[in-house]
Amino acid sequence: MLNQEDNMEQKITVRPAVRSDIADLANITMDCVEGGASIGFMNGVDAHRLLEFWSNCFDSVSSGGRIILVAESSEHPKIVGTVQLLLNMPDNQPHRAEVAKLQVHRCARNRGIAEKLMVAIEREAKLNGRKLLVLDTVTDSSAARLYRRLSWIECGEIPNFALWPSGEYCSTTVFYKQLI
Numbered sequence: 001m002l003n004q005e006d007n008m009e010q011k012i013t014v015r016p017a018v019r020s021d022i023a024d025l026a027n028i029t030m031d032c033v034e035g036g037a038s039i040g041f042m043n044g045v046d047a048h049r050l051l052e053f054w055s056n057c058f059d060s061v062s063s064g065g066r067i068i069l070v071a072e073s074s075e076h077p078k079i080v081g082t083v084q085l086l087l088n089m090p091d092n093q094p095h096r097a098e099v100a101k102l103q104v105h106r107c108a109r110n111r112g113i114a115e116k117l118m119v120a121i122e123r124e125a126k127l128n129g130r131k132l133l134v135l136d137t138v139t140d141s142s143a144a145r146l147y148r149r150l151s152w153i154e155c156g157e158i159p160n161f162a163l164w165p166s167g168e169y170c171s172t173t174v175f176y177k178q179l180i
């Protein structure tokens with residue numbers, strides 16, 4: 001157990017994900033896509049596709065390629081958020097990792113759960129000897145505000161980097177953070 005705090009009446013625990021979380025994780029991703037988030041999938045994505053995506057993520061955990069954390073609530077739904085650390089880097093970048101797939105279910109937003117997940121994943125990165133983290137996110141998004149609040153440094157913006165689930169282009173902003 002990495003972190004446990006009272007969040008009003010709701011208790012939130014951040015812990016490593018396990019394979020039996022897959023259905024809940026696919027449900028969070030579906031909720032984010034339906035809510036309009038640009039996180040790799042388009043409107044109408046099939047639930048089986050998301051289960052397959054998460055299953056592949058756990059294969060990567062098993063081979064040491066990534067760490068997945070989940071935020072678990074004391075109330076229903078149990079799993080309300082997730083974040084990943086991608087560890088597979090070229091031989092000349094062993095000190096670096098990438099943060100990805102930060103997602104919080106719409107029913108649990110604006111309570112600091114994403115911030116807890118980010119603090120925990122940065123701790124995991126340090127424990128794994130990583131000193132430099134990078135990530136990218138939709139420009140001017142709620143996530144971009146979060147990363148700035150957590151002292152991530154903004155490098156710049158890439159226009160038309162990805163698509164919203166509805167099909168229009170969106171820009172991405174690249175961030176980095178040096179871990180001390």
Ligand SMILES: CC(C)(COP(=O)(O)OP(=O)(O)OC[C@H]1O[C@@H](n2cnc3c(N)ncnc32)[C@H](O)[C@@H]1OP(=O)(O)O)[C@@H](O)C(=O)NCCC(=O)NCCS
Nearest residue numbers: 032037102103104109110111112113114115137142143145
């Ligand atoms: C981006 C995302 C992960 C943020 O999750 P979250 O748990 O709502 O984030 P937080 O609660 O830490 O912060 C969100 C806001 O709530 C506010 N907040 C935090 N705790 C709060 C509390 N106890 N009471 C009131 N507001 C609070 C924060 O200040 C922040 O305000 P802002 O939007 O004005 O900057 C979530 O919106 C999401 O999953 N989006 C879709 C997926 C996505 O885009 N992921 C990013 C991929 S890079």
